Amino acid sequence: MQDRFALIVTAIICLTVTVAFAYTENQSTRGEQVFSVKCAKCHGNDGHGGQVPDGYDGYTGMKAPPVAGPGALPHMDTAQNVYTFVKNHMPIQDPGSLGKEDTLDIVAFDLKANNIAQPDKKPLTFKDLPSIKIHGGS
Numbered sequence: 001m002q003d004r005f006a007l008i009v010t011a012i013i014c015l016t017v018t019v020a021f022a023y024t025e026n027q028s029t030r031g032e033q034v035f036s037v038k039c040a041k042c043h044g045n046d047g048h049g050g051q052v053p054d055g056y057d058g059y060t061g062m063k064a065p066p067v068a069g070p071g072a073l074p075h076m077d078t079a080q081n082v083y084t085f086v087k088n089h090m091p092i093q094d095p096g097s098l099g100k101e102d103t104l105d106i107v108a109f110d111l112k113a114n115n116i117a118q119p120d121k122k123p124l125t126f127k128d129l130p131s132i133k134i135h136g137g138s
């Protein structure tokens with residue numbers, strides 16, 4: 001019975017979180033463009049993951065995990081984790097090179113690509129990030 005209650009409370013919290021944020025079509029489109037230029041070589045054009053190709057000394061052959069689709073973002077719990085990881089560690093050969101807005105747009109693209117939220121009029125903001133759950137591997 002208590003488990004059931006916990007489940008219902010969790011469901012309500014999830015629903016609340018789902019409606020509390022959004023992103024614009026512009027943000028996700030920009031994010032997709034940055035992704036295709038700066039990330040797709042390793043993570044695949046569709047974001048389904050891949051292997052670091054030749055020409056990336058020290059990283060070549062490493063597995064680049066999927067960021068969209070099945071098994072996406074395996075180590076990320078929230079959109080804040082994605083933002084911080086990408087901002088500080090990606091692209092792997094040039095970490096720290098992405099601007100804040102570009103990184104936020106990439107997060108918007110991830111939300112779209114993983115069906116976590118649909119585009120709307122309300123833009124995604126930095127404040128939203130900690131409350132957005134990434135359903136790792138959906």
Ligand code: HEC
Pocket residue numbers: 035038039040041042043052056059062063064065066067072073074075076082085086090091092093098106
């Ligand atoms: C040169 C290849 C390369 C490029 C370019 C690159 N990545 Fe990565 N990425 C990797 C590798 C390899 C890993 C795994 C790192 C590890 O295992 O420590 C990774 C891990 C990640 C993860 C962690 C996913 C998880 O849950 O574990 C995210 C998110 C990510 N990359 C996003 C990006 C984004 C966004 C870009 C473009 C701005 C990008 N990457 C560019 C190779 C790359």
